[in-house]
Amino acid sequence: MTIATRFKVNGREVSVSVEPRTSLADCLRHELKLTGTHLGCEHGVCGACTVLVDGAAVRSCLMLAAQADGAEIVTVEGLSDGDELSPLQAAFRRHHALQCGFCTPGILTTAHALLTEEPDADADRIRDVISGNVCRCTGYVSIVEAILDARAAYADRRTSA
Ligand code: FES
Ligand code: FES
Secondary structure, three states: OOEEEEEEEOOEEEEEEEOOOOEHHHHHHHHOOOOOOOOOOOOOOOOOOEEEEOOEEEEOOOOEHHHHOOOEEEOHHHOOEOOEOOHHHHHHHHOOOOOOOOOHHHHHHHHHHHHHHOOOOOHHHHHHHHHHOOOOOOOOHHHHHHHHHHHHHHHHHHHHO
16 A cells, blocks of 8 residues: 655655655655665664754654655755855865764754754854754764854844844
8 A cells, every 4th residue: 555645845846655654765765866864773862864854853754654744744855956066065074073964964954943943052052953953974073163154144044043
């Protein structure tokens, strides 16, 4: 049995037919070929699979694709404008905030949700919010520096909205 599910992903309306047990992460990766969303633990611990669902950072391994019906989803592929890096992505590059990059999509989406709501988040707040995203390479210092550096772009965006 499959369920017809429609949602918007990175601004595009999509319609998929999925088994009731299919996770949103598997749907994004296998049905929609959005492989920027990574799967580590597959049980809600590592944060690698984080995407935005109606603006909130959500672990897509813990959500069923069928539950996304009618939602607006943004994956890491949707953070940038074409080939142009977003200010947050550019800050990650500047600060060398990734090594293997496995955790990076989840950290970018988590940080994007945070800075959209709280462009003045301080280092403690950033550390608290990304504490659910496991990185085995960087030691987190450069990640926090990159997110701090990207704050100005989010503050500007808010002022001009
Ligand atoms: S793969 Fe979803 S939290 Fe680890
Ligand atoms: S950069 Fe390798 S796990 Fe974070």
